[in-house]
Amino acid sequence: MGRKRTKSGKIRLAEVAELAGVSPITASRFFRNPEALSVAKRTRVESAAKELGYVPNLAARALASQRTEVIGVLIPSLTNNVFSDVLRGIYDASEGSRYSIQLSNTRYSILQEEKLLRLFLAQKPAGLIVTGIDQTTESRAMLEAADCPIVQIMEIGPDPVDMMIGFSHYDAARAAVAHLFEQGRRRIGFVGARMDPRVQRRLDGYVSAMKDAGLFEQRLVVTTATPTSVTLGGALFTDLLAREPDLDAVFCANDDLALGVLFECRRREIAVPDQIAIVGFNDLEFMASAVPTLTSVRTNRYEMGRTAATMLIEAIDGRRPEQAVLDLGFKVIERQSSTSRHSDSRPSTSGAGAANKMVALPSSHD
Amino acid sequence: MGRKRTKSGKIRLAEVAELAGVSPITASRFFRNPEALSVAKRTRVESAAKELGYVPNLAARALASQRTEVIGVLIPSLTNNVFSDVLRGIYDASEGSRYSIQLSNTRYSILQEEKLLRLFLAQKPAGLIVTGIDQTTESRAMLEAADCPIVQIMEIGPDPVDMMIGFSHYDAARAAVAHLFEQGRRRIGFVGARMDPRVQRRLDGYVSAMKDAGLFEQRLVVTTATPTSVTLGGALFTDLLAREPDLDAVFCANDDLALGVLFECRRREIAVPDQIAIVGFNDLEFMASAVPTLTSVRTNRYEMGRTAATMLIEAIDGRRPEQAVLDLGFKVIERQSSTSRHSDSRPSTSGAGAANKMVALPSSHD
DNA sequence: GTCGTTGCTGGTAGCGCTGTCAACGTTCCT
DNA sequence: AGGAACGTTGACAGCGCTACCAGCAACGAC
Numbered sequence: 001m002g003r004k005r006t007k008s009g010k011i012r013l014a015e016v017a018e019l020a021g022v023s024p025i026t027a028s029r030f031f032r033n034p035e036a037l038s039v040a041k042r043t044r045v046e047s048a049a050k051e052l053g054y055v056p057n058l059a060a061r062a063l064a065s066q067r068t069e070v071i072g073v074l075i076p077s078l079t080n081n082v083f084s085d086v087l088r089g090i091y092d093a094s095e096g097s098r099y100s101i102q103l104s105n106t107r108y109s110i111l112q113e114e115k116l117l118r119l120f121l122a123q124k125p126a127g128l129i130v131t132g133i134d135q136t137t138e139s140r141a142m143l144e145a146a147d148c149p150i151v152q153i154m155e156i157g158p159d160p161v162d163m164m165i166g167f168s169h170y171d172a173a174r175a176a177v178a179h180l181f182e183q184g185r186r187r188i189g190f191v192g193a194r195m196d197p198r199v200q201r202r203l204d205g206y207v208s209a210m211k212d213a214g215l216f217e218q219r220l221v222v223t224t225a226t227p228t229s230v231t232l233g234g235a236l237f238t239d240l241l242a243r244e245p246d247l248d249a250v251f252c253a254n255d256d257l258a259l260g261v262l263f264e265c266r267r268r269e270i271a272v273p274d275q276i277a278i279v280g281f282n283d284l285e286f287m288a289s290a291v292p293t294l295t296s297v298r299t300n301r302y303e304m305g306r307t308a309a310t311m312l313i314e315a316i317d318g319r320r321p322e323q324a325v326l327d328l329g330f331k332v333i334e335r336q337s338s339t340s341r342h343s344d345s346r347p348s349t350s351g352a353g354a355a356n357k358m359v360a361l362p363s364s365h366d
Numbered sequence: 367m368g369r370k371r372t373k374s375g376k377i378r379l380a381e382v383a384e385l386a387g388v389s390p391i392t393a394s395r396f397f398r399n400p401e402a403l404s405v406a407k408r409t410r411v412e413s414a415a416k417e418l419g420y421v422p423n424l425a426a427r428a429l430a431s432q433r434t435e436v437i438g439v440l441i442p443s444l445t446n447n448v449f450s451d452v453l454r455g456i457y458d459a460s461e462g463s464r465y466s467i468q469l470s471n472t473r474y475s476i477l478q479e480e481k482l483l484r485l486f487l488a489q490k491p492a493g494l495i496v497t498g499i500d501q502t503t504e505s506r507a508m509l510e511a512a513d514c515p516i517v518q519i520m521e522i523g524p525d526p527v528d529m530m531i532g533f534s535h536y537d538a539a540r541a542a543v544a545h546l547f548e549q550g551r552r553r554i555g556f557v558g559a560r561m562d563p564r565v566q567r568r569l570d571g572y573v574s575a576m577k578d579a580g581l582f583e584q585r586l587v588v589t590t591a592t593p594t595s596v597t598l599g600g601a602l603f604t605d606l607l608a609r610e611p612d613l614d615a616v617f618c619a620n621d622d623l624a625l626g627v628l629f630e631c632r633r634r635e636i637a638v639p640d641q642i643a644i645v646g647f648n649d650l651e652f653m654a655s656a657v658p659t660l661t662s663v664r665t666n667r668y669e670m671g672r673t674a675a676t677m678l679i680e681a682i683d684g685r686r687p688e689q690a691v692l693d694l695g696f697k698v699i700e701r702q703s704s705t706s707r708h709s710d711s712r713p714s715t716s717g718a719g720a721a722n723k724m725v726a727l728p729s730s731h732d
Numbered sequence: 733g734t735c736g737t738t739g740c741t742g743g744t745a746g747c748g749c750t751g752t753c754a755a756c757g758t759t760c761c762t
Numbered sequence: 763a764g765g766a767a768c769g770t771t772g773a774c775a776g777c778g779c780t781a782c783c784a785g786c787a788a789c790g791a792c
Contacts, residue, residue, distance in 0.1 A: 012778060023742045028780060038740065055488035059428035060778035063747050068425065078454045081447070088444045091471055103469060105457055122421035230652035259652060266657040286596035286625060291632040378748060389772045394750060404770065426748035429777045 011052045020048035031056060062124075071099045071312060072120040073129045076108040076196060080228075082254075082282055082301055083131075086153065089305025090129065097313050099126055106131070108196050114139040121146055127312040133157040133164075134197040149315035151308045155198055156327055163315065165308050165326040169198045172297050172330040173205025176251050176279050179295070179332050181213060183339060185249035185277050190221045191236045191261065192253035193228035199253045202281065206251055219243045228253075233260020234267070241268075249277035249338065255284040258294055262337070277338040283331075292336035300328045377418045386414035397422060437465045437678060438486040439495045442474040442562060446594075448620075448648055448667055449497075452519065455671025456495065463679050465492055472497070474562050480505040487512055493678040499523040499530075500563040515681035517674045521564055522693055529681065531674050531692040535564045538663050538696040539571025542617050542645050545661070545698050547579060549705060551615035551643050555606045556587045557627065558619035559594035565619045568647065572617055585609045594619075599626020600633070607634075615643035615704070621650040624660055628703070643704040649697075658702035666694045 017027035022041050029036050030045040037045070048054075062068045073090060075083045087103070094101050102125070106113040114136045120128065121142055128143070128150045135143065143150055143161045150162040155169055180188050190206045192199050203221065210216035222240045226232060233256060241247060252258040258280030265272050272278055272292055280287055283298035307328075311321050383393035388407055395402050396411040403411070414420075428434045439456060441449045453469070460467050468486070472479040480502045486494065487508055494509070494516045501509065509516055509527045521532040546554050556572045558565050569587065576582035588606045592598060599622060607613060618624040624646030631638050638644055638658055646653055649664035673694070677687050 010778095013780095014778080024778090025743080025780075026741060029741090032780085036740075041741085057429070057778050058489055059425045059434065060747090061780075062425035063423070063429050063749085064778075064780040066747070066781090078450055078457060081450075084444055084450050088471075091444060091469075100468065102466065103457075105454075118419075119421065123424055231655040234655055256652070260655055263655050263657045286622070289597040289600055289626055289629050291629045376748095379750095380748080390748090391750075391772060392770085395771090398750085402770075407771085423748050426777090427750075429779085430748075430750040432751090432777070 011054045013054070013056070016045065016048045016052055016054045019052060020044040067124050068126060069099050070102045070123065070125045071127045071129065071309065072125040073101055073103045074106055074113055074116055074120070075103070075131050076106050078105050081256075081284055082299075085301035086305035086308075089302040089307070090309040091305075093306045093309035093313070099313060099316070108194065110134060110136050110139065114142075117142055124148070126316045127151070129153055129308050129312060132197055133159075149312055149320075151312050153304055153308045155201070156325060160325055163308075163311055163321070163324045163326075165304055165311065165328060167299060167328050167330050169201040170205035170208075172281070172299070173202040173251070174209045175330070175332050176281070176297050177206055177209035179334060180249045180251065180277060180279060180338060181209075183249075183273075183277060185338075186213075186215055187244065187247050188215070188220065188249040188251055189237075189240045189244060189247050190223075190251050190253070191233065191240060191257050192221075192223040193226055193232050193236065193257060195223055195225060202253050217244075220247075223253075228256050230256050230260040230263070233257035234264035235260075237261040237264045247276060249279070252278065252280045255280040255282050255287055255294070255296055258296065258337075259286065259290065262290060262294060273337050273339065279332075279338050283333050287333075287335070290337075295335045295338035296333050298331040298333050300330075304328055377420045379420070379422070382411065382414045382418055382420045385418060386410040433490050434492060435465050436468045436489065436491045437493045437495065437675065438491040439467055439469045440472055440479055440482055440486075441469070441497050442472050444471050447622075447650055448665075451667035452671035452674075455668040455673070456675040457671075459672045459675035459679070465679060465682070474560065476500060476502050476505065480508075483508055490514070493517070493682045495519055495674055495678060498563055499525075515678055515686075517678050519670055519674045521567070522691060526691055529674075529677055529687070529690045529692075531670055531677065531694060533665060533694050533696050535567040536571040536574075538647070538665070539568040539617070540575045541696070541698050542647070542663050543572055543575035545700060546615045546617065546643060546645060546704060547575075549615075549639075549643060551704075552579075552581055553610065553613050554581070554586065554615040554617055555603075555610060555613050556589075556617050556619070557599065557602045557606060557623050558587075558589040559592055559598050559602065559623060561589055561591060568619055583610075586613075589619075594622050596622050596626040596629070599623035600630035601626075603627040603630045613642060615645070617645045617647075619647055621646040621648050621653055621660070621662055624662065624703075625652065625656065628656060628660060639703050639705065645698075645704050649699050653699075653701070656703075661701045661704035662699050664697040664699050666696075670694055 013027050014024050017024040020027060020041070022045060026037065026041060027045050030042060034042055058069070071094060075087070077083050091101060102120070104116045106116060117139050125148055127148050128146065130143070130150065130152055131154050133152055133155060140161070152160060152164045153166055155166040156164050177188060188210065190203060192203055195203070203223070207216055222236045224232070224236065233252065236257065237250060237260065240250065250261050252261060258278050261278050262272060265276060270276055278294060280294055280296040283296035287294040287296045307326065314321060379393050380390050383390040386393060386407070388411060392403065392407060393411050396408060400408055424435065437460060441453065443449050457467060468491070470482045472482060483505050491514055493514050494512065496509070496516065496518055497520050499518055499521060506527070516528040518526060518530045519532055521535055522530050543554060554576065556569060558569055561569070569589070573582055588602045590598070590602065599618065602623065603616060603626065606616065616627050618627060624644050627644050628638060631642060636642055644660055646660055646662040649662040653660040653662045673692065680687060
């Protein structure tokens, strides 16, 4: 066997081709478009590759073909549970495909995002997943000019770069407030931390709903730029109470804050929901087992990530989805913290998931 | 809104070199080893690159240099908060370096890990970060044969493949139990979910501590293969109570379970810590603001990720750390849930962080 | 029979960068 | 002064793969 190899003994496509008795280019085609080969050569190449344990050199492939099999993902945070769910969806969907995920963290900075975008695009990714719709003008221009499919995730807006999947944070917040109105609450505070664009839109939704009811007051809103945490929820709630002692409900921009508010209520011996109702956002797992169980707005984060990656891969492979913009909606999961005002807030059995009333709304966006 | 293909104004190294008035190879050196250039050429190349907005083509670099600038990271889960902290550390440390992170999720399966490892190694990564010390024989062999630095993270053991950073879960569990003994607890239950090797070692530590005190009983241990959650904590605790009504403390394999136990106690009107003490593991942020505040074993997850990546990058660049094995230790953070047996468990102000007694131990491993 | 057409295959020519080594000029040593 | 040693630079030759286009047989349409 006069098969020649690299000094490192690595198996190249040429070796596979030689063993299979075909030209390198035919062997190459086998890996990219097997249908283009005659059955005879296809099986020959296949068994040769298996026999030699051939693994393609991705760098060479990328260089020669001028494109990579990398999907770039830009998210604002690695810590936030919300994004870890989205990521899990993305990774799950990418598994089994030939694409690999390149993740970068913008740290909630659109300038950082722009920088990373430039870096990513220079490597000609097969596709891109970016968070939100608030890019810099420059980023926007780069995205429009990019010759790869792009999915914007986490929210939906009027002017997609390409594809888009998410829901209306504005509508979701309005729905949460509407639920509190239904429960007879009037003096509803808003607690928010790290006011990224999506949290800002939740605040906008809250404000509009309150104004519609003639109940809005600026002092009902407490926000901070600090990253969110459970502890911070308690602190912000403390501020809110000091400003507005007659508070009868709190809408929290996320579930960590809501949990912090719940603990702070317990500390202060404020009855939930009798004195104060609490509504969170995202419906993390723990909301259903808190005491009392905590109302929240459920968002389909895993599904969002999974669908985004699936749509993207389909688009890369030339099968564009019929719908470029997908609204995943949300659901207000009504639980004890905002409903049973005069009932026992400490039932002896777990109330988790027990006959939760679900209000599903497709979010309408302008 | 179609994707328009822009004529890629591809800036190559050659263009930069031309503008700078040097040869391509000199320009190339500027990016890899600037010190090797004279100051004059260095500044010339630098400004030329900036002016043209040059971004190197990683695929070409990888092909020509026969190595990539990719650090492979294998972790068991994307969902688990513990790993998102570690990841954040890894990403933070990699930022600014020229290495990029390639992440894959083994889903707690060592077979999946083996498969991914094979995939990673075929692309000649610059370095590898793997979770834990329980690889398959095959994986272990591949790791030993790999010609790149490797860091094992999350725990330490007697036989590192290369570098190792973590702590002894066994010792940490023993310390937690010792703390409960100190507080006068005797009938201490163990609650664990998804018994991965590290949780298993915590259980081993618990068992050994209990046996040393002559207090171990099998029925005090409740575990399940189910993935962990707050809700599950409540459910497992319910099981435990049914088996052992005289329980006076619970050591939870992680903080989510501990929070679930706390909520379940509240539901059942079991006083914490008066009737039952609770100790968690990892010291997630919310532990400090729960009511009562929850004792936990603090682990330096972010630091672990950060240090692992830093060590790895240094090793890749030829500067091996003096210590190949790093024990980051742990601390038992004593809070209300396990200490003030006869004091008020619901103070009117937040007890978070207030004079917590910290017991720091370097974990000793054999 | 000639001309496409289709299906499959192969040759050639790079993709953009870096490893290697040779060739400088300069400085330092003996 | 002669040579070695050093620091700096450039020419050349690929890295392993694929885009592009040409070739060729088999087939049908006119």
